[in-house]
Amino acid sequence: MKKRLSDIFCVFEIHLARLRAEAGPFLMAAIVFPIGMYLFASGIAANHREAADNTDKLRFLAASIAFSLSATAIGWTGYLLLENRFTNRLKLFATLPVAASSYVFGILIFAAAQSAIGTTVLLIIARILGVQPSFGGAVGYLLLALIILLSLLSLCGISVIIAARVRSFSAGSLMTDALGAGMILFAPVYYPAETLPFALRSVSRLLPTTYIASAVNKILSGNDGIGIEVLILSAMAVITLSAGFWQMNWREN
Amino acid sequence: MSQSKTSNTIAVRVSNLVKHYQNGTQANRDINFTASSGEAIAILGPNGAGKTTFLRQITTELKPTGGTIEIFGIDAIANPVAAKQLMGITPQEAGVFETLSVRQHLELFGKLKGLKKVEARMQTGELLDALELTEQANKPVGALSGGQRRRILIGLALLGRPPLLILDEPTTGLDPASRRSVWKLLQKVIKTGTTVIFSTHYLEEAEHLSQRISFINAGKIIADGSLSELRARFPQRYKISFLAGDANFTHLNAPSVEYFDSFSEAQDYVAEQNVSEYQISAASLEDVYFSLVGEHLNGNGDGGNALKK
Numbered sequence: 001m002k003k004r005l006s007d008i009f010c011v012f013e014i015h016l017a018r019l020r021a022e023a024g025p026f027l028m029a030a031i032v033f034p035i036g037m038y039l040f041a042s043g044i045a046a047n048h049r050e051a052a053d054n055t056d057k058l059r060f061l062a063a064s065i066a067f068s069l070s071a072t073a074i075g076w077t078g079y080l081l082l083e084n085r086f087t088n089r090l091k092l093f094a095t096l097p098v099a100a101s102s103y104v105f106g107i108l109i110f111a112a113a114q115s116a117i118g119t120t121v122l123l124i125i126a127r128i129l130g131v132q133p134s135f136g137g138a139v140g141y142l143l144l145a146l147i148i149l150l151s152l153l154s155l156c157g158i159s160v161i162i163a164a165r166v167r168s169f170s171a172g173s174l175m176t177d178a179l180g181a182g183m184i185l186f187a188p189v190y191y192p193a194e195t196l197p198f199a200l201r202s203v204s205r206l207l208p209t210t211y212i213a214s215a216v217n218k219i220l221s222g223n224d225g226i227g228i229e230v231l232i233l234s235a236m237a238v239i240t241l242s243a244g245f246w247q248m249n250w251r252e253n
Numbered sequence: 254m255s256q257s258k259t260s261n262t263i264a265v266r267v268s269n270l271v272k273h274y275q276n277g278t279q280a281n282r283d284i285n286f287t288a289s290s291g292e293a294i295a296i297l298g299p300n301g302a303g304k305t306t307f308l309r310q311i312t313t314e315l316k317p318t319g320g321t322i323e324i325f326g327i328d329a330i331a332n333p334v335a336a337k338q339l340m341g342i343t344p345q346e347a348g349v350f351e352t353l354s355v356r357q358h359l360e361l362f363g364k365l366k367g368l369k370k371v372e373a374r375m376q377t378g379e380l381l382d383a384l385e386l387t388e389q390a391n392k393p394v395g396a397l398s399g400g401q402r403r404r405i406l407i408g409l410a411l412l413g414r415p416p417l418l419i420l421d422e423p424t425t426g427l428d429p430a431s432r433r434s435v436w437k438l439l440q441k442v443i444k445t446g447t448t449v450i451f452s453t454h455y456l457e458e459a460e461h462l463s464q465r466i467s468f469i470n471a472g473k474i475i476a477d478g479s480l481s482e483l484r485a486r487f488p489q490r491y492k493i494s495f496l497a498g499d500a501n502f503t504h505l506n507a508p509s510v511e512y513f514d515s516f517s518e519a520q521d522y523v524a525e526q527n528v529s530e531y532q533i534s535a536a537s538l539e540d541v542y543f544s545l546v547g548e549h550l551n552g553n554g555d556g557g558n559a560l561k562k
Contacts, residue, residue: 003367006364006367007365010361010364010365011365013361013364014350014353014361014362017350017352017353017357017361018350018352018353021352021353021393022352084348087348088344088346088347088348089347089348089349089350091314091344091346091347091348092347092348092349092362092409093365094314095312095314095337095340095342095344095347095410096337096362096365096366097334097335097337097338097366097367098334098365099334250313250314250333251313251314251315251316251333252309252314252315252316253275253315253316
């Protein structure tokens with residue numbers, strides 16, 4: 001158990017050391033694009049009324065946090081997993097006495113650290129932009145941390161599956177980019193669910209981002225009734241991570 | 254140092270190893286192979302012979318279709334992580350983290366091998382010296398040459414001082430100076446009693462580093478033994494390499510090669526054929542190699558006949 005924890009931390013450390021030299025893509029995925037989307041959505045809302053009210057702003061902030069989590073967990077983490085596989089860096093880990101699950105958990109912790117940074121920065125920027133979340137205290141932060149964790153587990157499982165299954169780096173990269181953004185665009189996070197066509201509404205119910213945005217919005221609004229979202233995200237995390245671990249095998253056939 | 258980790262005198266025991274790929278390729282066919290502790294063994298064979306498939310099954314990267322593999326008595330198929338704890342592995346193609354320094358690579362991967370932070374730091378210092386990379390220790394790996402990167406990969410395999418080292422074509426693509434540098438390092442490792450199994454296309458490398466050579470062709474081990482044992486299987490002990498043709502030959506002509514049982518027979522041939530530019534030498538590992546894989550240096554393809562059964 002001690003060795004396993006140490007392995008997980010080492011994988012995290014290796015990727016953290018790497019991030020120090022390559023922070024650009026992370027900042028773009030986790031902060032710049034989500035802030036851009038927040039401003040865009042606020043601008044559109046303001047166009048219809050005099051100004052977007054705080055309820056709208058909180059919804060857009062929650063959506064942007066979901067976007068940041070999706071971009072970090074699927075776009076950026078998926079890219080790292082793909083890069084490790086297709087540049088043969090994965091062989092460095094696969095030829096060591098390290099379990100494949102330790103490698104995946106190390107990457108998950110790395111994604112969690114990035115998401116925590118991304119979410120914190122977004123909250124700070126939102127405050128500067130005049131958004132006033134109604135949450136506070138330890139419970140609010142704990143619930144937010146729980147949702148971030150469940151989001152990552154459910155979204156990173158998808159990255160692991162893609163990275164393990166695709167046949168080329170370009171195909172995988174395109175897929176993670178498209179899913180990272182698509183998970184947001186096809187989920188009712190920046191707009192109400194009622195505006196979606198009926199068929200897409202059903203699809204959106206299968207997307208983790210729908211529940212992530214809903215949970216974050218409730219937390220930011222001071223409502224801690226997020227039991228359903230926690231339950232659904234937990235189930236999604238179990239399903240996607242189990243599938244990811246099943247696909248991720250050091251030993252080829 | 255490495256022997257303390259295991260008292261088993263058989264480092265690797267492979268029995269009836271079979272590997273069929275899903276596309277139908279039979280890459281390894283009923284291979285039996287044993288490496289004693291402290292042996293240095295070269296695996297030779299043409300491209301596609303099954304060398305890498307063989308080594309990747311030993312390193313647990315590839316699942317065998319049939320057969321058993323034991324590493325110091327541990328079933329490597331059932332317990333890959335336990336088996337890998339006794340191995341240092343340099344895969345044929347492995348990437349490095351371009352933005353991490355040489356030191357970061359060695360220290361972080363040392364910890365993944367189970368070394369404590371202090372130990373990892375200490376071994377990193379030793380390895381930087383041994384790898385002749387002390388000056389580059391803090392440079393990002395992306396700034397280093399191919400030879401230096403290859404040395405880092407070998408260094409990663411040496412971390413933790415494993416009793417068994419498996420290297421898949423450790424010097425492929427390196428310039429002669431870098432190759433010599435890797436040889437020097439491996440010779441030091443071999444002297445410590447570490448069991449080393451490596452594949453190579455360089456016959457000189459096999460002669461230089463190994464005590465035993467295994468030839469793989471078409472997925473099977475077709476010959477195995479020390480250099481002298483293999484040479485003894487090649488009955489014609491001398492060869493003449495000469496430039497054939499008329500007086501207008503150029504040095505671009507491939508040399509013709511003839512084999513003889515004795516030096517005097519070779520000399521007689523020179524006199525009879527009136528060959529002016531020639532070299533008489535002892536038959537080499539290269540001759541054994543071409544003989545085994547059924548191809549002579551001059552490409553007449555009948556080399557297999559020269560072998561003693």
